[in-house]
Amino acid sequence: LFSAVELAPRDPILGLNEAFNADTRPTKVNLGVGVYTNEEGKIPLLRAVREAEQARVEAALPRGYLPIEGIAAYDAAVQKLLLGDNSPLIAAGRVVTAQALGGTGALKIGADFLKRLNPAAKVAISDPSWENHRALFESAGFEVVAYPYYDAQSHGVNFEGMLAALGSYDAGTIVVLHACCHNPTGVDLSDAQWKQIVEVVKARNLVPFLDIAYQGFGDGIDADAAAVRLFAAAELNVFVSSSFSKSFSLYGERVGALSIITESKDEAARVLSQLKRVIRTNYSNPPTHGGAIVATVLGTPALRAMWEQELGEMRDRIRAMRNGLVERLKAAGVPRDFSFVNAQRGMFSYSGLSAAQVDRLREEFGIYAVSTGRICVAALNMRNIDAVANAVAQVLK
């Protein structure tokens, strides 16, 4: 059975993690994987999460099955995070949400559901995009194409190219968009650009699938949901995959959600019934712990305020690290202007370093980055930032 099985390639990012873990140099720094670490270099356990968790342990609750679509209070809280507390769409019962196994799980059930609805559709992802986007939609059976996104020359968006590509797609094409904090580039669209994207998506009858894995890491919870809300206001059928891995620092608990905006309450009921079928035949129903913690935090005013403060601290620290890196590179006499790093949003920066420079960083300095030049600025801290800046200055000489 297995004699002809070939060795599959490693995930380029998670594979890097394995190499990092095997590195014995005490000064090693992992700027590869997209994980937020604090000033101590540790993945934080948020206070709001800990309090919700402690209360849950004390309540000693039984462990029954959850509904197929997950915890009702969780799903309702996700909708409000995405669309705002006073969304008329929520009030009208037009939004369907199902708890999912992280953002990845949300993308997967969305992809499987879309495949049933429109098997001939193509999927368009940004060039570049998160590695898993292509693999995930291909494994759901779709042909995946890429629309122009990043412009290396300007460290910005090739907006004309993006708009032209979207304008050339057939009706029904599924367009995957990073709602905020683009992974891997850190380069986002402006509000005015988003409005144009919404227009072309609507005019050509495309299906928008917004992936929001970093809500709160860019400019704030509401600001980062601006694109989702623009699509919602345009009366489109929108798919949204949410991930709370980063914003709640709950990576291993697999907390995410798929939300779908429909045209009516009746349509919502039918869509949910079909989505539940997809879930049932994948994993039956989601796990309890992470979803319950997030629901408790979002639904308890004191914990919610605590979480927003902690999220704000993570956001501010990332900004400070961006700024610190730019300043240190300048102070180290690097001629290249790195100020674009300050304009980028979220955990990542397309640093402009070449694959050869990334190799040198790893081999000579024990600093791990993705071969595309993507670095995770959320892994910088006051202990490692000088070493990183000096090493980057060295490899740029």
Ligand code: PLP
């Ligand atoms: N989408 C994007 C753009 C991401 O960067 C990530 C990162 O992990 C995910 C989805 C997946 O999120 P999760 O880890 O919750 O599955």
Ligand code: TYF
């Ligand atoms: O891009 C990242 O680093 C994160 C984590 O297959 C990640 O999104 C990376 C690769 C992967 C799953 C998660």
